[in-house]
Amino acid sequence: MQMHGYKTRQKALDLIASGTTNAEVARQLGVPAGTVSYWLHMDRSKRGECPGPHRPKCPRCDGSELDEVAYSYLLGLYLGDGHISQPAQHRVPNLMITCDEGWPGLMDACEAAMQAVFPDNRVCRVRRTGCRNVKVYSMHLPCMFPQHGPGKKHDRKIALEPWQQEIVDAHPWEFIRGLLHSDGCRITNWTIRRVAGERKRYEYTRYFFTNKSDDIRKLYSDTLDKVGIEWKMTRRGADPFNISVARRDSVALMDLIIGPKH
DSSP: OOOOOHHHHHHHHHHHHHHHOOHHHHHHOOOHHHHHEEEEHHHHHHHTOSSSSOOOOOOOTTOOOOOHHHHHHHHHHHHOOOOEOOTTSSSSSSEEEEEETOOHHHHHHHHHHHHHTTTTTTTEEEEEEEEEEEEEEEETHHHHOOTTTTOOOOSSSOOOHHHHHHHHHHHHHHHHHHHHHHHEEEEEEEEEEEEEEEEHHHHHHEEEEESOOOOHHHHHHHHHHHHHHHOEEEEEETEEEEEEOOOHHHHHHHHTOOOOOO
C-alpha cells in the first residue's frame, strides 16, 4: 500500500478549501479518491464538524467568546448576499455567501470574518462562474442567524434580536460595511454644466445600497443615522429599492471608513 506524506495530505486539504472537488484533487495529486475523502473526514472530525461528542461550542448555546466586530460585518454580508441551507445530502446546515471574483479583497474579508465567528470550523470557497461561494458548516448557524427562514428575505419579516442589535450598536461601521459589500456600491456620477460660457464636467461620488427588503433597508438607514450619515431613498420605477448617500461630507466620511470595494 502506497503511503502519502503530511505535505501531500495538507496540499489536498488546501485544494479542497479553495473549492476544488475531491475528484479533481485526487487526479492532480495522484491519490485515490477514497483517500482524499478520508483525509477530509478526519480533518472535519478533528475540527469538531462531524456528529459526535466533541462539537464546536456556540456563543449562544454555550456562552463561548464571540468576535463581535467580525460578527457585525458577517451579519451585514448575510443579510445581503448570504443564505443558510441544509441540502438533503448534508446533516449539517451551511452558511453560504456569494462573492464576485472581481473583488478578491472582499472575498478575503468575508472568509476571515466567517473563520473568526466560527473558529472551530473549516471555511471553504466553492468555485462558480464569475464568483466564489464562501461557506461554513455548523449546527449552530440558526442560533447565530435567527433571521434564517423559508423563502426569500424580502418576503418575510427581518428583525434583529436584542443581542444582535447590541452588537450592531457597538460596531455600526462593520455592519454598514457588510451590507455595502453585499448589496451596495460606490460610484462616480458626472454632469456637464456651463460656467462663464464654457462647458465643464463635474464628477461626484455617491454610495448606493439596493435591497428589496423594507426591513433590511431600514436596518441600513437606521445604522447610517446612528453614525451621522445623511441619506435619501431613491426609486427604481415605483419601488423604493435604493438608499443613496451623496452629500459631500457624508461621502467623505464613508470614504474614510468604508471606501470602495477591492
